[in-house]
Amino acid sequence: MAKTKILLSGNEAIAQGAIQAGCSFYAGYPITPQNEIIAYMAKHMSVPSGIKGQAPRVFIQAESELAAINMVYGAAAAGARAMTSSSSPGISLKQEGISYIAGAQLPAVIVNIMRGGPGLGNIAPAQSDYFQATRGGGHGDYHVIVLAPASAQEAYDLTQIAFDLADKYRIPVMILGDGILGQMMEPVKLSAGKIKVNSVKNWALGGCQGRKPNIVKSFFLREGDLEEFNLRLQKNYQVIKQKEQRCESLFLSDAKVILVAYGTMARIAKSAMSQLRSEGKKIGLIRPISLWPFPQKSFQIKNSKVKYLVLELSYGQMLQDVQLAVNGRQQVEFLGRSGGGILSQEQIINKVKKLL
Amino acid sequence: MIERIIIAGSGGQGVMLLGKVMAQAAMVEGKQVTWFPAYGPEVRGGTSHCMVTISDQEIGSPYITEADTLIILNQPSLEKFKGKLKRKGTLILNSSLAKIDPYTKMQVFSFPFTDIAMQIGNIKVANMAALGCFASAKKIIKVKNILKVFKSIAPAGNLEILRVNQQALEEGQKLNHG
Numbered sequence: 001m002a003k004t005k006i007l008l009s010g011n012e013a014i015a016q017g018a019i020q021a022g023c024s025f026y027a028g029y030p031i032t033p034q035n036e037i038i039a040y041m042a043k044h045m046s047v048p049s050g051i052k053g054q055a056p057r058v059f060i061q062a063e064s065e066l067a068a069i070n071m072v073y074g075a076a077a078a079g080a081r082a083m084t085s086s087s088s089p090g091i092s093l094k095q096e097g098i099s100y101i102a103g104a105q106l107p108a109v110i111v112n113i114m115r116g117g118p119g120l121g122n123i124a125p126a127q128s129d130y131f132q133a134t135r136g137g138g139h140g141d142y143h144v145i146v147l148a149p150a151s152a153q154e155a156y157d158l159t160q161i162a163f164d165l166a167d168k169y170r171i172p173v174m175i176l177g178d179g180i181l182g183q184m185m186e187p188v189k190l191s192a193g194k195i196k197v198n199s200v201k202n203w204a205l206g207g208c209q210g211r212k213p214n215i216v217k218s219f220f221l222r223e224g225d226l227e228e229f230n231l232r233l234q235k236n237y238q239v240i241k242q243k244e245q246r247c248e249s250l251f252l253s254d255a256k257v258i259l260v261a262y263g264t265m266a267r268i269a270k271s272a273m274s275q276l277r278s279e280g281k282k283i284g285l286i287r288p289i290s291l292w293p294f295p296q297k298s299f300q301i302k303n304s305k306v307k308y309l310v311l312e313l314s315y316g317q318m319l320q321d322v323q324l325a326v327n328g329r330q331q332v333e334f335l336g337r338s339g340g341g342i343l344s345q346e347q348i349i350n351k352v353k354k355l356l
Numbered sequence: 357m358i359e360r361i362i363i364a365g366s367g368g369q370g371v372m373l374l375g376k377v378m379a380q381a382a383m384v385e386g387k388q389v390t391w392f393p394a395y396g397p398e399v400r401g402g403t404s405h406c407m408v409t410i411s412d413q414e415i416g417s418p419y420i421t422e423a424d425t426l427i428i429l430n431q432p433s434l435e436k437f438k439g440k441l442k443r444k445g446t447l448i449l450n451s452s453l454a455k456i457d458p459y460t461k462m463q464v465f466s467f468p469f470t471d472i473a474m475q476i477g478n479i480k481v482a483n484m485a486a487l488g489c490f491a492s493a494k495k496i497i498k499v500k501n502i503l504k505v506f507k508s509i510a511p512a513g514n515l516e517i518l519r520v521n522q523q524a525l526e527e528g529q530k531l532n533h534g
Contacts, residue, residue, distance in 0.1 A: 007380050007391070033395055123396055184418045185376070185391040187383045264417070271416025342419055 008188045010181040011036035013152040014111055016190070017159030018083050019044055022051060022197035023109070025075035025082040027060040027068040029090060032123045033179035034113035037085040051195055065090040069097030069110075076106040077216045079204030081163050081197065085111035087179075088129050089120055091137075098172055099138030103218025105233075107166030107199075109159070110144070111175045113182035116339045124340030125179030127263060130317035133176050134292040141230055143237055144172040145244065146291040148262045152186035158289070160191070167199035169240055176291060178313060180264040180342075240293055247295035248287040251277070255284025257355050258301075260322050261311040262288045265343065269311050272348035281356060291318070299325035307355050311343060312336040357412050359496050360420045364405035364437050365429025365450070367398060370483035374427065375406035377509070378487060381501040382410045390418035403433045410496055425494060427486050429469065430454055448489050450482065465493050467531045473524055481524035488528025499529055 008016060015037045018026070026041045038061065045059035058075070062068035068084045075082040086094060091112045101108050114129050116122040133146045145165050149155040155177065162173040203214055220226035248266075250273065252258065261269040266287040276283045288295050299308075299322070308330060310319045319334050326332055335351045337343050361378070365371040375391050382389040393406045407420040425446040428434045431454040438456075441447060446463045449456060452470035467489060473482035491499050502525060510518045 005383060007376065007383055007389075179395070180392065180418060183393055183395050185379060187389065267415070268417045270414065342417070344421060345416065 005187040005189050007185050008152050008156070009036050009183055009185045010149070010152045010155045010177055011113065011183070012040050013156040013188050014085070014159045014175060014177075015040035015044070016188075017156040018109065018163070019049075020156075020191055020195060021081065021160040021163040022049065022195045023057070023081045023083050023163065024049065024055070025058045025072070025080040026084070027062045027071040027075075027082075028085050029062050029065045029068050031087045031090045033115060033125070033182045034085050034087045034111065036182070037111060037113075049195060051197065065093035066097065069094040069101075072108050072110075073097055073101050073104070073106065076101060076108045077104065077205050079201040079206050081107075081109075081167075081199075083109040083111070083163075085113070087113050087115045087123075088117050088126075089115075091129065091132070095132075095138035097138075098144065099136070099140050099142065100218050101172050102136070102138075102142035102144060102233075103140060104216050105170040106172070106216065107163075107170055108172045109162045109166055109175065110172055111159075112177070114176065114178045122340055123179065125181075125264060125342065126313050126338050126340065127178055127265060128314040128317070128338050129176070130291065130312070130314055133174050134294070134321070142233060143240075143292055144174050145169070145240060145293070146174045146176050147246070148176045148289060148291050149181060150263050150266050150287065150289075152181075152184065152188050154289075155181065156188050156190070164199075165244065167201070169236055170203075171236065171240070176263070178264050244290060245293050245295040245297055246289035247298045248289060249285070249298050250287075251282075251284040252286070252301060254282050255306065256282045257307050257309055257352050258284040258286055259309050259311060259348070259352075260286045260288070260318070262291060262318065265311050265313050268343060268345055269348060272345045272352070275345065276349060276352060281352070283352060288318070291321075294321040294325065296325040301330070304330055306330050308332045309348075309352060309355060310334045310336075311348060312338075313342065314338045357410075357496075358415075359410045359425065359494065360423050361408045361410070361425045361427065361490075362405060362420055362423040362437055362440060363408065363427040364403055364433035365483075366401060366432070367404045369404075369429045370480060371404050371427075371429060372406050374483040374487050375408045377484075377502060377505050378408050378490070378497065379410075380505040380509075381497045382408075384501045384504055385497060387412060388415050390415050392418040392420075401432075403430070403436050405433065405437070425490065427490055428454060429482065429486065446493060448486055448493065450486060452482070465489055465532060467528075469528065472527050476520055476523050476527070478520045481520050484521045484524040485528035485531075488525040489531050490528075491525075492529045492532045499525060
């Protein structure tokens, strides 16, 4: 594909990123504000991928969210690069399947374009599924890697990274966006070159002629087996925690107040920071890109007078991870709105001025 | 430079397309740009809108709380969004379908875009007449770049569509010169 910029919504950028990453199986069920992902996949997955020897790509509009996630479970077990997408209430429905995929150590990509909750909520942008995303979401002692893009370009790039991480660690990876990110269009520079997938999946259920059958399951009845399996999972999580922290940090060296925000909220925070710095105020920004693993290493600032201000479109969820990372060394303050309310630049600036 | 524009009209008047063409033209010029639509349920005869932000620097929120410019194609949209225009901001108004009382706190370009479109022979191009008016009023995006976008998105082989849109754009552009 030519290295040109095109105007894409965040949703379309995620879909195009998945296609560029060699996604060969997509199943989804419609829900606002992520419908453009399904629409884009419906249109583009029917075009042959151009990968030599690869079977035709599959797009399915499933009969329900449960069906979609379980189709992804099956496709991932068979070795496909598989993805599903939904929005908050739909992601809740998928949690059983996500737990099974984590329990079967399968790679899959799940997109959650968050809307207001709890319950059916509304279709306005929100970030209130942070706990659900970063703490596993379903039952059992597991995690999924969570990546939070803040622009259409990053949505495109991170979706490709998500497929690679999923294969590398055999873990579900979630792209966590909000309604604004999904709906907003921005210029996106597309990757040059053909689709390449380098993963070798010798554990996949791809027909066992001439070899021992593989087994993919999340069921360990014999005494001790499940504990042993959980320890293996934990070991994998420790490696991921060490190696896969992602973050953007700005002006930390002289900052007196450091704003902490992700996704759309981080864009507004960045505008507030620029405004305040133009007035000579020493403000910095930490924008976590991986929410699990949380970028703890970026919070190792020694100056005890620095203050953190956590900004969310939810009521103090990421705040807890910041408090854990800061571990009492500095003051951590919070400002958030949810249920469709969006923190404005002015609200952030007013709060910062009280902290300075 | 940062320009925040809210574009509103009734469903079917092409306000989403107006915004997308504007955003693409800004992209062609190498500017930073965001386009953000109303994506909720809307009613027939009600309003539809999108928000376009054009800047030479990184753009924060694509959601606009205070607009530099409003492009309004019908009366319900004017009532809904006039309070969002900043003091001394620009209002581009479709006088075929909306009227505003005498004003002091804004700069108004009021022209009958729908009538102009009907004279051209296609009522649907009222949106592009308004875009032409915006281009000459604010000098943020060049008409030649808007024409480039037309050519890239128009259905191949349908020269008539290209022609009416181009004519509407040019007529809109001429309006401000009296």
